[in-house]
Amino acid sequence: MAIKNLWSVLAGVGLVFTSLAVVGEDDRRRGLDVAPASLPLYQQECGSCHFAYQPGLLPATSWKKIMAGLDDHFGDNAALAATDRDAIENYLLYNAADHAREYRAVKIARSLYPEETPMRITEVPYIVHKHREIPSSVIKGNTQIGSLSNCNACHTRAETGSYSEREINVPGHGRWDD
Ligand code: HEC
Ligand code: HEC
Structure with a gap:
């Protein structure tokens, strides 16, 4: 092999590795739909009646209103006690x-006007849009x-912050295929 060709092959391999590293980082971020709930106090207090919704599912103004x-x-x-509430x-x-x-989280934030402060994740335009094809008969009864508020009833890995379509299992309906 001519020296020149060898160099271009090596350069090519280098490129592949560099882009793999970049893809790896992107995938890690993209793989995370929202960061998992990480505060034990939050999981304990706000996860006792329902799924502990990740903070990234609503904008700050909404959380402020809810709290x-x-x-x-x-x-x-x-x-809650004032100190727990504040934390x-x-x-x-x-x-x-x-x-x-x-x-x-970015998609959710972008789907709202700055003055919009939904009290529910299930009222966020992006979330409404994503679920528009689910017939209400599948959920009701x-x-x-x-209700649609029970994210983890259908999203099997919701607790990890992952809402990927591949991980959906609608009870009584099975895997979701578009
Ligand atoms: C005593 C029980 C209880 C506790 C504790 C509780 N919630 Fe709720 N939460 C509810 C009920 C009931 C609903 C309405 C559920 C429905 O409509 O299906 C709700 C709904 C919500 C929703 C809207 C979900 C949607 O429909 O998109 C959010 C957000 C929420 N709670 C946040 C919190 C936070 C934050 C805390 C902790 C500070 C908390 N909850 C603690 C009972 C509770
Ligand atoms: C009844 C089952 C069910 C419940 C409950 C549910 N989802 Fe979904 N979700 C789905 C299905 C099915 C899709 C895919 C819809 C489609 O592509 O047609 C979806 C899509 C999504 C997507 C987009 C995923 C993608 O790959 O595009 C997100 C994000 C999401 N849901 C978040 C939530 C959150 C947050 C909650 C709770 C507030 C929730 N879901 C409750 C069934 C459910």
Whole structure:
């Protein structure tokens, strides 16, 4: 092999490795739809009645509003001691969709106007859009699901922050194929 060719082969191999490294980093980020809930106090207090929604699923203004009304929280009393409430609020605000880098968090933040402060993840335009093809008959009356708010009823790896289409299993419906 001519020296010149050898160099171009080596350069090519180098390129492949460099781009693999880049893809690896991108994939890691993209693989994370939202960062998993990482504060034990949050998981304990906000994961006792329902799935501990990751902070990246709502913008900071929404979390602020939710945390300001815990004594009347969707008809339940979810009030906390002031120190716990403050710690959880700080955690939520710091990691909210509009401050996060993960793929779905960015999508969620971008789907909202700055003044929009949905009280529910299931009211965020991006989330509504993603679920528009699920007939309500699949959810209503299905005791294994109950409502769209139960993310982990269908997203088998929701707790890890992954909502990938490949990991969806709608109870009574099975794997989801578009
Ligand atoms: C005492 C039970 C209880 C506790 C504790 C609780 N919640 Fe809830 N939460 C509810 C109920 C009930 C709903 C409405 C669920 C539904 O409509 O299916 C709800 C709904 C929500 C929703 C909207 C979900 C959607 O539909 O998109 C968010 C966000 C939420 N809670 C955040 C929190 C946070 C943050 C905490 C901790 C500070 C918390 N919850 C603690 C009972 C609770
Ligand atoms: C009834 C089952 C079910 C529930 C409950 C549910 N999802 Fe989904 N979700 C789906 C299905 C099915 C799709 C794919 C829809 C499609 O592509 O047609 C999807 C798509 C998504 C996507 C986009 C995934 C992609 O690859 O494009 C995200 C993000 C998501 N869901 C988040 C959530 C969150 C957050 C919750 C809870 C607030 C939730 N889902 C509750 C069934 C569900």
